[in-house]
Amino acid sequence: MLKGKSVLEPMDLTVEEMEDLFETADDIIADPEKYAHIADGKIMGTLFYEPSTRTRLSFTSAMLRLGGSVMGFSDAASSSVSKGESIADTIRTVGCFADVIVMRHPKEGAPRVAAEHSYVPVINAGDGGHQHPSQTLTDLMTIREYKGRLNNLTIGLCGDLMFGRTVHSLIKALSRCENITLKLISPEELVVPPYIRKSIIEKNGMQYEEVRHMEDVLPELDVLYMTRVQKERFFNEDDYVRLKDSFILDGNKMKLAKDDMIIMHPLPRVNEIATEVDEDPRAHYFDQVRLGMYVRMALVMKILGLEA
Numbered sequence: 001m002l003k004g005k006s007v008l009e010p011m012d013l014t015v016e017e018m019e020d021l022f023e024t025a026d027d028i029i030a031d032p033e034k035y036a037h038i039a040d041g042k043i044m045g046t047l048f049y050e051p052s053t054r055t056r057l058s059f060t061s062a063m064l065r066l067g068g069s070v071m072g073f074s075d076a077a078s079s080s081v082s083k084g085e086s087i088a089d090t091i092r093t094v095g096c097f098a099d100v101i102v103m104r105h106p107k108e109g110a111p112r113v114a115a116e117h118s119y120v121p122v123i124n125a126g127d128g129g130h131q132h133p134s135q136t137l138t139d140l141m142t143i144r145e146y147k148g149r150l151n152n153l154t155i156g157l158c159g160d161l162m163f164g165r166t167v168h169s170l171i172k173a174l175s176r177c178e179n180i181t182l183k184l185i186s187p188e189e190l191v192v193p194p195y196i197r198k199s200i201i202e203k204n205g206m207q208y209e210e211v212r213h214m215e216d217v218l219p220e221l222d223v224l225y226m227t228r229v230q231k232e233r234f235f236n237e238d239d240y241v242r243l244k245d246s247f248i249l250d251g252n253k254m255k256l257a258k259d260d261m262i263i264m265h266p267l268p269r270v271n272e273i274a275t276e277v278d279e280d281p282r283a284h285y286f287d288q289v290r291l292g293m294y295v296r297m298a299l300v301m302k303i304l305g306l307e308a
C-alpha cells in the first residue's frame, strides 16, 4: 500500500506497486474524466530549492488534472530558507498546509531528512547527484510503452553517469528487471560512481560494459538514454567546458542504430542530441514528458490513498 508513504528513491516502491502505477497511468490516459475530481480538496506543496521545468510543472499539472490544488515555491530565495530556516522547520510548516509535498534540493539526502520530520508524505523530485524516483517511473513507463517490456533489453546510458541522478535511479530500478545489459557510455571522468557500480550493478549480477565511444555499441542497443553533462555539479568550469560536448547524437550516428531502438532523454537537452534527430521516429524524449505526467498522476493518487 502506497497510501501515506514517502517516495525518496525507486526502491521505496515494490515491483508490484510500480506495475500498478503503470496500469493506473494507462487507465488515466484511456479515461481521464474518471480521475478529474478524485483529488478535489487536496493540496500539494512543491518545494523546489533547485531549478526545474518539467518535474515541477509535471507534478503541478498532474495534481490539477486530478482536481487538486498546488502551492509552493520554485526558488528558495523567495522562501524563509533565505532567512536561514532549517529543512525540518520548513517541512513541518508546509505539512500543516499540504497533504503531500514534492521536494527538489541540491543536497543529497535532503528529502530524506525532510521525510523524517514531515507530517505528510514527501516525494523526492531530485536530490543533488543522487536519486530522482519520479523520473525513473517516467523512464520505465516510456520503455514499457515503446518496447513493450522491461526485461531482455540492452540499454545504453550515455553522458554524465557520474552526476546524473536520473541515471542512478534508473540503474537501481533496472537491477530488479530480468536480463538487462547496460552499456555505460561516458568519458573516463564521468563514469558511474563506485557505489552504484559495486553495490547495485555488480551486487545484482547485472551485465555491463563501460564504453568510451557511442559508435562501438549503438548497433546493439534497444534503448539509448542520453543525458546532459551536469554543469551545476562541477567544481570547476574548465572541466565542464572540456567534457560538455563529449557525446553528440546526430542523424549520421543514428544510421548505426537498430530500426526499433528508442532514444530517451530526461531533458533538458543542451547539445547532446542534434535537433535533426527530433524528426526521427525513434526519438521519444517528448513522449517521455507526456507519459511522466500520467504516471505522476497515478503516484500522487496512490500516495493520497485515492481510488477511482
Ligand code: NCD
Binding pocket: 054, 055, 126, 132, 135, 165, 166, 227, 228, 266, 267, 268
Ligand atoms: C533531470 C534532473 O533534474 O535530474 N531533469 C528532469 O528532472 N527531467 C535531468 C537533468 O537536469 O539533466
